[in-house]
Amino acid sequence: MDILNVLGKVTSAQDAQKIFTQRMDRVQLDRIRKIQNPDILKRLANAIVICNPDTIFINTGSREDQQFIRNLAMETGEESPLAMENHTIHFDLPGEQGRIVDRTFYIANPEDHISSLANRMNRENALEDIQSNMTDIMKGMTMMVGFYMRGPVGSPVSNPALEITSSAYVSHSAELLYRNAYTDFDKEVTALGHFFTNVHSQGLNRPEDLPNARVFMDRQYQTTYSFKCTYAGNTLLLKKGNHRFAVDKAVYRNQGKELSEHMFITGIRGGEDRVTWFAGAAPSGCGKTTTAMAGNLFVGDDLAQMWIAEDGSIRSVNPEAGIFGIVEDVNQKGDPLLMKVLRQSGYEVIWSNVLIDENKIPHWVGNNEPHPRTGFNFQGEWYVGMTDDKATPVPMSHPNSRCTLRSTCLENYSEEAENPEGVLTRVFTYSGRDADTMPPVWVARDSDHGVVIGACIVSAATATEVGAAGVKRAPWANAPFIPGALGDYMEAQFQFFGNKKIRKAHQPVMAGLNYFLTEKSRGGESDRLLGEKKDVKVWLAWLERYAHNEAGCIKTPIGNLPLYQDLARLFEKIIDKEYPKELYDRQFSLYVDNIVQRIVLQETAYAKEAGIPGRLFEILAQQKEQLLAWKQTKGAIILPDDCH
Numbered sequence: 001m002d003i004l005n006v007l008g009k010v011t012s013a014q015d016a017q018k019i020f021t022q023r024m025d026r027v028q029l030d031r032i033r034k035i036q037n038p039d040i041l042k043r044l045a046n047a048i049v050i051c052n053p054d055t056i057f058i059n060t061g062s063r064e065d066q067q068f069i070r071n072l073a074m075e076t077g078e079e080s081p082l083a084m085e086n087h088t089i090h091f092d093l094p095g096e097q098g099r100i101v102d103r104t105f106y107i108a109n110p111e112d113h114i115s116s117l118a119n120r121m122n123r124e125n126a127l128e129d130i131q132s133n134m135t136d137i138m139k140g141m142t143m144m145v146g147f148y149m150r151g152p153v154g155s156p157v158s159n160p161a162l163e164i165t166s167s168a169y170v171s172h173s174a175e176l177l178y179r180n181a182y183t184d185f186d187k188e189v190t191a192l193g194h195f196f197t198n199v200h201s202q203g204l205n206r207p208e209d210l211p212n213a214r215v216f217m218d219r220q221y222q223t224t225y226s227f228k229c230t231y232a233g234n235t236l237l238l239k240k241g242n243h244r245f246a247v248d249k250a251v252y253r254n255q256g257k258e259l260s261e262h263m264f265i266t267g268i269r270g271g272e273d274r275v276t277w278f279a280g281a282a283p284s285g286c287g288k289t290t291t292a293m294a295g296n297l298f299v300g301d302d303l304a305q306m307w308i309a310e311d312g313s314i315r316s317v318n319p320e321a322g323i324f325g326i327v328e329d330v331n332q333k334g335d336p337l338l339m340k341v342l343r344q345s346g347y348e349v350i351w352s353n354v355l356i357d358e359n360k361i362p363h364w365v366g367n368n369e370p371h372p373r374t375g376f377n378f379q380g381e382w383y384v385g386m387t388d389d390k391a392t393p394v395p396m397s398h399p400n401s402r403c404t405l406r407s408t409c410l411e412n413y414s415e416e417a418e419n420p421e422g423v424l425t426r427v428f429t430y431s432g433r434d435a436d437t438m439p440p441v442w443v444a445r446d447s448d449h450g451v452v453i454g455a456c457i458v459s460a461a462t463a464t465e466v467g468a469a470g471v472k473r474a475p476w477a478n479a480p481f482i483p484g485a486l487g488d489y490m491e492a493q494f495q496f497f498g499n500k501k502i503r504k505a506h507q508p509v510m511a512g513l514n515y516f517l518t519e520k521s522r523g524g525e526s527d528r529l530l531g532e533k534k535d536v537k538v539w540l541a542w543l544e545r546y547a548h549n550e551a552g553c554i555k556t557p558i559g560n561l562p563l564y565q566d567l568a569r570l571f572e573k574i575i576d577k578e579y580p581k582e583l584y585d586r587q588f589s590l591y592v593d594n595i596v597q598r599i600v601l602q603e604t605a606y607a608k609e610a611g612i613p614g615r616l617f618e619i620l621a622q623q624k625e626q627l628l629a630w631k632q633t634k635g636a637i638i639l640p641d642d643c644h
Helices: 003-008 013-023 026-032 038-051 063-076 123-134 168-177 185-192 207-212 240-253 288-294 336-343 447-455 486-497 533-547 564-575 581-588 592-607 614-634
Strands: 055-059 087-090 104-108 120-122 142-150 159-165 196-201 214-218 223-227 258-261 263-271 274-281 297-300 304-308 314-317 322-326 349-352 374-377 380-383 402-406 423-431 441-443 458-460 471-473 509-513 554-556 559-561
Touching: 003 038, 003 123, 003 223, 013 026, 013 038, 026 055, 038 123, 038 142, 038 159, 038 185, 038 196, 055 063, 063 087, 063 142, 063 168, 104 123, 120 123, 123 214, 123 223, 142 168, 142 185, 159 168, 159 185, 159 240, 168 322, 168 349, 168 402, 196 240, 214 240, 223 240, 240 258, 240 486, 258 486, 263 288, 263 304, 263 314, 263 423, 263 533, 274 288, 274 533, 288 297, 288 322, 288 336, 288 423, 288 533, 336 402, 423 447, 423 533, 441 533, 447 486, 447 509, 447 614, 471 592, 509 533, 533 564, 564 581, 592 614
Parallel strands: 055 142, 087 349, 104 120, 104 214, 159 196, 196 223, 274 423, 423 509
Antiparallel strands: 142 159, 214 223, 258 304, 263 274, 263 297, 304 314, 314 423, 322 402, 349 402, 374 380, 441 509, 441 559, 458 471, 554 559
């Protein structure tokens, strides 16, 4: 039962054309007639029948169409202009400052296996919910229809996606973040054999409607439905909604040949003529954008599609063409390239949920700039010292405040981002938010051990999820977006990175990263970080040299650690900074009890999941056994020099 078809009752391309003739003006009718695929036409017509908009706008991606959407966002009040030209502010509802994970569901048949980390709703109940909430939801509004590619046109792993929304803010965001492929859409759908459909409306956009807000994902028909919400993570369904469908496609249709990951893509120069491409996973708020921007050449900061090419290399493309980035703690010292876009004229930026002062200038927590004492933010008028009804201080900006901009704005943007053949990717990193256990960087001994690093990411809950708190496991930083069984996803990882088609010269380096070790965890008293944000440039530079056999290592049960002399040289060369041996020892000593406890956490959690590949448990058991054996001879805290 395809809910869109059942509710709309449009079953043929001829019937769809009748709907278009009745509901569209001549200009829009001419535009939609350039789309010939009957399935696309039927899905759009059904959405029109269900949502019942007053007008329909077919977005071709032209400058005139983009300006129409920007103007509409101002007229509806979804965005307001700021002091800097082409900068606007959007505020989400106070109760919707992140993904509404408790109201996000997979539409499932009884026999469907849905991830244990996700919510499910049977098809009949979902139909009733969608019918009662989306019928006539666009009455009095304009429906905007966009035809986008999630990835460069012509890439074998790009995914075409139809975006249908009544929100000019969502449509504006899509124009910055994705590739409008109106002219190529039919051809790409025919070549790839599929497309995703997204239907969204914010409705009346009232706080009292939020309990009834929903995000539905129908894996069987690759269709998402979203209503009564405005935060982009819930409404810009091209992003994480369609990412889930792309994960499904990789796991169940192309297992071992393709992956869809929550990863940045960035290039590191190892010399004037050498660029090594990295992809890396990190949960939101754990340094992913910072790491992406630390590279010399930027392709993406959030999502990656990858496949094994004919030449035996792993290739990666970014499904997106822009950044929807958290701005908290973004500042001139740590993020100079991003700050240039945010604080200099000449760029288009949509801000969300930051503080706006009387001069219409945005401010946010952690920008290391002078702050106003009053302003307007996500919850209304704000002033220094303000508290909520529980006497909790109200921050100047929400921790999940965002900036939305095109990647081409960035000084380190690489035109390789639009190469349909992707970038040859040699290094894969996995980071979390680990205050007291793992070193800043370590390398897996082989691809299976690398998959286990990704499976064992540990993080703190971040502001991206409404109501989330505490320390949690974050497998591959992708777990919230894995529709099926974790065991199936893990098996796809083992098969992909262990695929015999990968040539020896292109074997990936797989590594863990951790920027969040604290002074307190290594014998100090402060909660300050043991290091600085900019140190990431050194960890990446070391991995780049390691990938080309230009750096030594210390072999340990958890993987290979860098040598002090290599790091000291790179600290001086890359960021002009001294790197004392005492700091190296504190960062790279093995705190055996903490690491073993971390392993037990993973073993216990994965033992509750069905179908987890045995290889995971074998590797974890080996690491634990070796660590405990080392503890007997070397002690509970093992200095790097004692690991030889």
